[in-house]
Amino acid sequence: MSATDWIHSFDRFDGRKGIKPGLERMEAMLLLLGQPHRDLRFVHVAGTNGKGSTCAFLASVLEQAGYRVGLYTSPYLSAFGDRMRIGGCNITDDALDALVDRVKPVVEEVAATVHGRPTEFEVITLLSILFYAQERVDFVVWETGLGGRLDATNVVTPLLSLITNVGRDHEAILGQGIERIAVEKAGIIKPGVPVLTTAKGVALDVIERTAREQGAPCYAADRDFSAKRTAYGLDGQSFDWRGIGDHHVALRIRLLGPHQIDNAALALAACVQLRRMGVAITGEAMQAGLKSAAWPGRLEIVSQSPLTLLDGAHNPEGAAALAAALKELLPNRRLIFVIGILADKAIPDVLAPLTELAAHVIVTRPDMDRAAQTSDVADAVRTLAPTTPVETMDRVSSALYRATVLAMEQRGAVICTGSLYMISEARAVLVP
Template sequence: MLNTYNEALTWIHSLLKFGIKPGLKRVEWLLERTGHPEKEITCIHVAGTNGKGSTVAYLRSMFNAAGYSAGTFTSPYLISFNERISIDGNPIEEDELLRFARLLKPLVEEVSQSSLGSPTEFEVITVISLLYFAEKKPDIIIYEVGLGGLFDSTNVITPIVSLITNIGFDHMGILGDTVEEIAFQKAGIIKENVPVFSTVDQEPAVNIIKKKANEMSAEASLSGIDFSYMHLGSSEHGEKFVFQGMRGSNLELEITMKGLHQVKNATLALAAVEYLNSEKIYHFTHGQIKEGILSAFWAGRFEKAASSPDIILDGAHNLQGIQALKQTLEHHYPSKNIYLLFAALHDKEYKTMMKELKDIIKGVYFTTFDFPRAAFANQLLAESPFQNAKAIEPWEEALAEAKKQLKGEDILVITGSLYFISEVRKTFSKI
């Protein structure tokens, strides 16, 4: 029996040992036994290698600005575990999580004894979210895919719109190591007669998405063909751009999340909202869209945590994320000395990530953090392409050393892993 929230959390985390087990059968078994909550909700499904969380944030913010309540299911978390399941930015209460964990624990134990085996942590969290949202009934729920799409446990939902942000190389041991293989997994979220919107730009991946959409009689709308944007400029406040929609819209907008990749993410969310508006499924005014897109925020994405020197937290954890980070630094800090505090998971392509940043970084502090898959600082240093680099553990000492050495006009970028950013972010009290 689970008596407290902490006991519930410990039990959920204990399922981590079952790792990643692609497939929907265990989740479907649990949903069958709990009354099929997935059939009681209205939702949007978001897949992609990077940019899922930001796209979810743009959608939620626009729905909230239009007066709708919006649930979100996201991963991983940056501050508290409960934020993964939220309504209007408010995480599920501890007693609610405990209640659903109590309900599921005997079912998880029962299915574990069957040929299906034990559900994973992510599968259990997915089911908890579905039970919670079915009970609370927000106007819309935005589900972020955990990994891939086709066999991800969130793929038990039938959304009103599917979104695919982009295709990059991550989790290749599970999703495949070609653009086509990864695109096939992401396109697995496309459901029959459910429109899909995508900002994927590699032709082979686009062809996979179009083929899957055609098989499912789902209308596919693509960035650069059916909707587009024109970037107007970057400033210390964010990005300005024009969104050109499929139904003649031509909106001049501003976002506070920095980087051209964020413009792209915002455009994808805007395309979905434009469709829902035109179909009269939901109603958004231009003013609500502008307000929502401007106020959207997603922690740990080029987030300014301190000034003099500016300290930027960015959760880039794969090559595509690092490329976006580099582009954003070049746009917003073209003439500054940029230093790096870097930690990464040992199973990521961190050598490629480091090489990408080599030309713009003045100096690097390698470190590590408390996580089972975290690489050691000396391991990173040994494979470093940087001339001016040192390894310091623990990360608190590395951060203190960097702050001591940097001048007021310098920039410190803390990056390499979302889990690392989550840990570091707690030390900056103002955020």
């Protein structure tokens, strides 16, 4: 059995009660391994949308500043090793094999206790901690998997906690409503550890309350730091950033969409806070890091003829952000959507902002059990947009080919969106 086969042999869901909450298994395994996480410096990032982009911006700046940076994200898009990176390079198969050999007896020992068998995500998180400790990285940019309070990543005490926006996703697991979800996200806040956030409204109230309870300084967007966009286009966008003490800097990023300004602003605020804590990060490193940061599958242009964009807008907030960006960037283009969504998502709420813009919709599904049936998604599209042509195709590759033909005929653009799992399949087809 290969290393990845062994990893995937663990349950992602237990089949009846959902994921297994709690940190006991992670803590027990780390104790047996000598608690390697205590030798690492983490920046912990939670939130509903924008976590991965924020992590990418932050890691890029730290690398430009000369540091060896581990980047832990999920899910992967092209290869399993995407989720464990150092300096932009994936973990190698040989390194993963060696780590799996090391953790197998520990996992088996804990599985035989009252704690029970770890989940797949817990095993991957454990492996990543060992990997970064073994490689002696300077910093780990550390993305939560789901939620925060009981997420496997929450066994660390970071230098900073970052929380992006808070939206209504994974309510079956995290609880109903923004306030309940915000409580779970705010669970990454540690005593005395500064927290920075772009959350708004009731979510911000929860985060600030939690920070006060933990004696943690809290810095919020539009109060303690802010960003104003000055230019945008298909080649990127520019913005002015202001922070504590009226510190001001003009910046440019390659990532598209107004929401990426928020993510970049949060990453920059984190860099300024790290610098106040004694981490050497120059203004030049901040500018170069943000400008060079890339994050596949997020309003990513993968073809110019026809113009084809990939975006993993898998929840209502993500879909709304995608729609807002498309209205700005492609106001007069006929948009051919290729959409594939997981069955456990709020499908009508994801579709609503997209169907307003669609000239044609092709519904497909990623190759996984959790994918929604194409007929169900197509019915939802027809309810929302009765006059919009809708087709269904079970294979992502076939749907992309059909969309490409339509876009060429109509001088339009292809927008492939929905589950990140589908985006992964689409990239395998479209990106050499």
